[in-house]
Amino acid sequence: MKYLIRLFIFWLLSFCLFRIIFIGYHFAELTSETRNFFSLLKMLFIGIRLDISTVSYFAILPYILYITGRGTKFYAITTRINNVVSYFLVVLASIIAIANIRFYTDWGSLLNFRAVSYLEHPDELITFVNFHSLFFPILLLILL
16 A cells, blocks of 8 residues: 555656646746746646546556565566556656647647647658757656
């Protein structure tokens, strides 16, 4: 049970960090009414239900692997698989968070199906992306 709680807290803090980075990056776009402490705190808590839902999905496979392997001869194997899955989820969440920052800058909305559908047409995507639009996200991904 401790593992599940630690996993849950890790992901909640990660999503909170992603939200803080997003707000910090777009801070200049906030109105004077939303730049106060309580409004910024409200922004962090508005997404908590979605964060809890996402954390639940992200935590289920690592937790099942942890429970399955604990106390068995397959502990080393399940731990390695669990680590790979966890690292993959961290990279995936970081890429999505960075894509949200970049997408919101250019289109004024969060990442959605419309943006993902451009992956089917790489030639259109290449005309949209330039070095400056990739520098900050890549740097942020490396730092995370």
